[in-house]
Amino acid sequence: MSTQLHPNKASEQILQSDYVSRDLSWFQFNYRVLDQSTNEQRSVFERLKFLAITASNFDEFAMIRIGSLYNYLDYGKERVDYSGLREKPFKTALFNEAQNFFAAQTEQFKKLMPEFITHDFEILGIDQLTDAEKERTAQYFKKTVYPMLTPMLVDIYHTFPVVMNKALTFGVVTQNLADTKHPKRLSFVQIPQNLPRFFEIQRADTLVFVPIEEIVRWRIFKLYKNIEILSVNLFRVTRNGDISIEESDDIEADFVDEVRRKLSTRRTGRVVRVEVEDNYSSYMMKILKQRWEIDYDNIFVTNSLMDFTGLWQIVNHPEFKEKTPVSHASVLPLSAAGNKHFDEELFDILKQRDILMHHPYNSMEPVVSLIEQAADDPKVLSIKMTIYRLAKNSRITNALLKAVENGKHVAVLFEVKARFDEENNIREAKKLQKAGCFVIYGVSSYKTHTKMMLIVRKEDERITRYVHLSSGNYNESTAKLYTDIGLLTTNEVYANDVSEFFNAITGHSVPDEYKYLITAPRDMRNQLIELIRQEAENARNGLPSGIVIKVNSLEDKATIDELYKASQAGVTIKLIVRGICCLRPHRKGLSDNITVRSIVGDLLEHTRIYYFHNGGNPKVYGGSADMMNRSFDRRLESLFLIVDEKLKQEAINILAYNVKDNVNSHLMHEDGTYHKRALHGHEKPFNIHQEFYDVTEDVVMNAKLF
The missing domain is CATH 1.20.58.310 (Polyphosphate kinase N-terminal domain)
Structure with missing residues (x-):
């Protein structure tokens, strides 16, 4: 495309x-x-x-x-x-x-x-139904839909109706000649958002999906008796949802209530987009444009199905479950090879060696299981963790609640401002707080995006601290769809750094310099710039150099400028940026040595890894942060240095496979556009979303980027 x-x-x-x-x-x-x-x-x-x-x-x-x-x-x-x-x-x-x-x-x-009919389903309008099917549909409208519909008149005697964000709505223009002053009127009929997007009819071997809006359109005259309907036009508005929470240095007790108030503005905020079917009423549109202060830029006209998010009802339908690909079974992390009971023995394994997990190729289950074991284990004294997005009915929340019941100290830094997850997070945080957890809703005006956990366990006379650092959320649902890395360790240097970090955010501590962590907003941008500058210096001095960075987004101007300078110094720079990339590669004299690729496929690429060649002794970091202004200045973020040589090689191999992929890769041009990576000659397909299930230790130990 x-x-x-x-x-x-x-x-x-x-x-x-x-x-x-x-x-x-x-x-x-x-x-x-x-x-x-x-x-x-x-x-x-x-x-x-x-x-x-x-x-x-x-x-x-x-x-x-x-x-x-x-x-x-x-x-x-x-x-x-x-x-x-x-x-x-x-x-x-x-x-x-x-x-x-x-x-x-x-x-x-x-x-x-x-192609729908060849896969045993169709999306049909009312005119394409049989008489018997129309009767069934009419009964559905009469019993289920009709009682939920409310015409909302637009006139000087009524408050202008609130059209809900992203709801399918009909604009109905009617005429009553008996009303000599205002014979023509506009009213809205909003389709309830808690009704299924499609009414389903089984027809022999075919499942028919009838759009809810076509059923309402067919019977909308039932709402307008003894009056002439001039036009019926479907539209859908999108409202400004860019809420900003104004926070003081000391967050007040009613902070969560403020978030709730801000959330309500998403439903009634400024209209920024109107999707409407073609041949719409000019009378209706004139009123909408004046009321919502929009122009033709904001109006998106369609002659097809409106709102493709409704297609999830078809995609996830149980009838088609056998027709969708079966996910691969996850494999053990290389560093856990040989441990058949990996989940159950994780406390013991981590005392012997660090583990690097690469999700979803390695299941998230051991991490969730570790938290559940810690909640029940009488040797565990405390659990501290940061939470950004949770699964619905989260096992993490349940484990933390059980830990409190069992008398353990539980401290959670809960980000209630995680966009579009605010309500779920507020609910879960309140539940934990009520049970007795020490819940921190945020630190000053910063959003908590770092992913880390600390479990303190008394073993005989010794205290062992178990640390988890990750690029992904503690969300067992998305961990099956997002690629992420996570480090599990009992290394005391990591433990000290993480303990210092938690002390800083839960108390009034100012930590000393971290040994293995780079944190934001404290010094992440500056430290990354120093690492980039060192590569440039090495290149100028004729030493080996190279940078490979894998992130979701690259937007920060200061780091982009340093990458440009490093390119001009002769550093080869390979960037793997899934989404937004504001750096311009391949510009003569500016970024000749920079390539940018984006990988989009079966899984959502969410891993962040930063590689600096460092004269042949690579420095490799993983973590939560993208190269964005918000990550460096307005978020609590962390990157962790991978020090174990085998685990470092695993991270290097992840990058090497990303560079090698020729199935999901799109290459960026100087003008900001992309083209799909094509196979050349007899080149075999290399799809990382399959290849990572079969990685061997030999491949990992021989992986090189330069």
Whole structure:
């Protein structure tokens, strides 16, 4: 799928900049996700899954990034994008890309539709149903849907109706000639969001999905008796969801209540996008534009199914479970080879050696099991951990509750501002606090994104501290879909660093210099810059040099500038950036020695690894932080140095496999666009989302990046 930047008046200025716009780079990422839905080797259910992912991605982008732009536009604040454009011309460039991406999504859905029937399902309108099926559908409307519908009139006597964020809504224009003053009126009929997206009908060997909006449209006259309906138009609004929590240095007791209040604004915030079906009523749109202060940039017109996130009902349908690929069975970490009862013996194993886990190839189960064992183990004195996102019905929460019941000291730094998980996190944090856990809701104005855990255990007369450091969340559900690394260790240097870190965030301590940790907002940017500068110095002195970095996003200008300087000094730099990348590779005289690739496939790449060649004695870090302003300045983050030589080789091999991948890789051009990596000649496919299940110790120990 082409991901060319579409021309507009600002294109030339954008391309002249040494930095790629963060938001325009995001669209390139979502094109790479959409590209997965074009892969004919995937089942139609997988392809619909990726289409649904692009839709939920786009919803979040509209709420947060477009919402953020309107925070500047609406209040007259100045904003200069990385591309050098001011807020108004950038809005034009951004919406141009948004409109083109919206059209690409619709085009791809239409291409997939003919394949539905060959996979025993269809999405049909009312006119395509039999008389018996129409009767069943009419009964469903009468008994279930109709009682939930409420027409909301727009006039001077009523408050303008609140149209809910991301809800499918009908704008109905009616006419009553008996009303000589206002014969034409607009009203809204919102489809309840707690109803299934599709009504399901079994037809022989085919499962028919009827969109809920088509059922409501078919019977909407039931809501408007003795009045003429002039037009019925489906639309869907997206509202500004870029909430910001204003926090003082000392977080007050009502902080969680403030988060709850802010959350409510997502439902009623400023409208930033309106999706609407084509041939819409100009009368309706005139009212919407005036009321919501939007223009044609904000209006996204479709002649297809609206809101592809609804496709999850089909993708996850039990009827099609056997038609979706079976996940690989996880394998033991290389450093745990030979331990058949790895989960049960983890306390003993960690006293002998460190373990590096690579999820989901290595199951998250041992980490969850370790917390559950610690909760029951009478030798365990305390558990401290940071939590960013939890699974629903989290085993982690249950284990911590049990630990408190068993008299252990439990301290949890709980990030209640994790975007779109705020309500779940608040609920879980309150549950822990009520049980007696020491819960910290945040530190000053920083968001807690670091992932670490400390278990203190008394063994005979000795205290042993068990440490877990990770790039991923303590979430047993997403750990099956996200790639992450985690270090398990009893090494006292890690334990001291982590203990110091917890003391700093739960008390009033100012830690000494960490030995194996790099933390933000304290000094992460500066330390990474020093590591980059050392590689540049080595290159200038004729010593071996090289940098390989794998992150989700690369946006921080200061570190980008240092990477440019290192490239000019002769350092070979290989960047693996899944999503946003504001660095411009391959620019003559600026970034000749920098390559950027993005890997998008079956699993969501979430691992962060930083490799510095260091004259042949590599320094390798893993951790939670991307190279972003927010990571360095507004978050509690950590990177951990991997010191064990075997584990270091495992991390190096992860990077080497990423560079070698020729199935999921997209290579970045100077202009900010990407192309899919193609196989050359007799080259064999190398898909890391399969190859990592078969890694051997010989491969790992021989892995090299330079």
